[in-house]
Amino acid sequence: MSPSTQIIYDLIIVGAGPAGTVLAYLLAKAGLRVLILEKAPMPRYKTCGGGITAKTINNIPFDITPVLDKQATGGIVTFGGKLLLKTLLKKPVAWLVMRDEFDYFLSQEAQRAGADLIDGTLVEKIDQQADRVVVYTAAGKFFGSFLAGADGVNSTVAHSLGMLQNREVGTAIEAEIEVDPAALEEQGLFATFDFGATPHGYGWIFPKRDHLSVGVFQASTAKARDIRKSLNKFIDCQPVLNRHRQIDIHGHRIPLGGTFVNLHLGRVFLLGDAANLADPWLGEGLYYAVTSAQIAASVIEALFSQGRMDLSIYTQRINAEIVQQFAYARRLAGIVYQFPRFSSQLISKSPLMQTLIFGSVRGDFTFGTVNRLLLQSMPRIFWQALYGGSHP
Numbered sequence: 354m355s356p357s358t359q360i361i362y363d364l365i366i367v368g369a370g371p372a373g374t375v376l377a378y379l380l381a382k383a384g385l386r387v388l389i390l391e392k393a394p395m396p397r398y399k400t401c402g403g404g405i406t407a408k409t410i411n412n413i414p415f416d417i418t419p420v421l422d423k424q425a426t427g428g429i430v431t432f433g434g435k436l437l438l439k440t441l442l443k444k445p446v447a448w449l450v451m452r453d454e455f456d457y458f459l460s461q462e463a464q465r466a467g468a469d470l471i472d473g474t475l476v477e478k479i480d481q482q483a484d485r486v487v488v489y490t491a492a493g494k495f496f497g498s499f500l501a502g503a504d505g506v507n508s509t510v511a512h513s514l515g516m517l518q519n520r521e522v523g524t525a526i527e528a529e530i531e532v533d534p535a536a537l538e539e540q541g542l543f544a545t546f547d548f549g550a551t552p553h554g555y556g557w558i559f560p561k562r563d564h565l566s567v568g569v570f571q572a573s574t575a576k577a578r579d580i581r582k583s584l585n586k587f588i589d590c591q592p593v594l595n596r597h598r599q600i601d602i603h604g605h606r607i608p609l610g611g612t613f614v615n616l617h618l619g620r621v622f623l624l625g626d627a628a629n630l631a632d633p634w635l636g637e638g639l640y641y642a643v644t645s646a647q648i649a650a651s652v653i654e655a656l657f658s659q660g661r662m663d664l665s666i667y668t669q670r671i672n673a674e675i676v677q678q679f680a681y682a683r684r685l686a687g688i689v690y691q692f693p694r695f696s697s698q699l700i701s702k703s704p705l706m707q708t709l710i711f712g713s714v715r716g717d718f719t720f721g722t723v724n725r726l727l728l729q730s731m732p733r734i735f736w737q738a739l740y741g742g743s744h745p
């Protein structure tokens with residue numbers, strides 16, 4: 354499709370990640386004229402573990418079965434490579450996807466719903482005028498009544514308008530590792546977490562169809578100078594990775610959500626990573642990309658039906674429904690990352706602790722509920738850790 358100076362879109366979305374494509378799907382379905390501008394030609398590689406939790410899948414408004422790679426049916430907790438827990442999960446917690454396939458699938462669904470997508474087109478600048486937003490790209494100008502910045506943690510939209518100038522970010526580094534078939538089988542459908550892999554963070558191994566996705570996340574704003582060393586150390590101490598064949602390493606910033614800030618300015622709003630919506634404890638971002646898209650879609654639809662343009666309600670809802678929970682997630686992160694060895698022991702020995710942690714990832718409990726239940730149940734958790742307890 355070529356740029357047109359004639360069309361004024363109801364909404365232009367910058368970025369064809371999960372936040373942008375789900376928002377485009379929902380509003381195109383609602384009959385709005387929607388355009389997505391994406392800098393990369395789709396499908397494109399995206400640095401991500403590709404762990405997609407049950408709560409995320411429940412929030413995506415269409416069936417994504419065709420792009421689900423594997424289901425993680427079990428969890429492994431190690432500390433510095435030493436096995437502490439290997440457990441099958443009673444209810445499914447997460448699936449694994451390859452982000453190039455997943456994001457491409459979402460973008461196709463958005464187009465099937467009626468949205469336009471122009472990929473391979475970098476958005477360079479935004480200009481807000483009284484009655485519209487002008488989006489400048491190398492391929493020309495585009496006009497929208499509203500503009501959504503769904504362009505990730507390094508958001509051009511946010512930069513262009515001076516929004517979220519002091520965002521808090523952590524760092525993650527990931528290796529796509531080929532192992533021999535025996536090692537792939539040994540990992541099976543288990544997802545591994547190791548809170549001893551790096552200071553203030555953790556290492557993970559996620560099983561994919563034909564390889565393992567291995568990474569380290571540092572939930573800290575400090576410069577992650579040693580993260581590459583942490584990844585190497587993590588790989589060296591995990592027996593399943595001893596016989597790896599090929600490593601393809603990528604690093605990227607991850608938002609550390611939990612600060613209440615304005616996420617709109619005039620006709621422009623931010624969502625997903627661009628709005629710093631990833632949890633500051635495990636770095637999960639896909640759920641919040643999709644959830645912020647759901648909230649944005651309901652706000653924009655309501656504004657169009659009322660003939661209004663005040664986006665304050667969007668910021669208010671994101672802060673109340675998402676950022677408030679991140680504040681609780683920070684408390685959890687604060688405890689686990691300050692006492693990683695002790696916390697790993699508690700997680701591996703207390704079935705109640707496992708219920709709370711796996712349950713929050715699955716979506717059974719909010720972080721607020723986990724905080725409250727942890728406080729209430731500390732004596733029981735310690736008892737289980739000391740004397741053992743039955744599986745949840």
Ligand SMILES: Cc1cc2nc3c(=O)[nH]c(=O)nc-3n(C[C@H](O)[C@H](O)[C@H](O)COP(=O)(O)OP(=O)(O)OC[C@H]3O[C@@H](n4cnc5c(N)ncnc54)[C@H](O)[C@@H]3O)c2cc1C
Pocket residue numbers: 367368369370371372373390391392393399400401402403404405474475476477503504505506508509510525526527568604605606607624625626627631636637638639640642
């Ligand atoms: C190593 C690593 C592992 C992770 N693992 C997980 C995990 O297992 N589970 C999980 O839930 N989360 C994980 N995350 C976080 C997750 O990847 C993000 O939270 C998620 O991708 C956010 O989605 P989004 O749609 O907001 O942004 P993105 O997925 O970043 O999409 C933004 C899009 O905008 C495009 N874009 C950027 N700038 C421009 C521009 N100027 N013009 C046009 N287009 C532009 C980009 O090309 C991109 O396609 C991980 C992150 C990292 C770094």
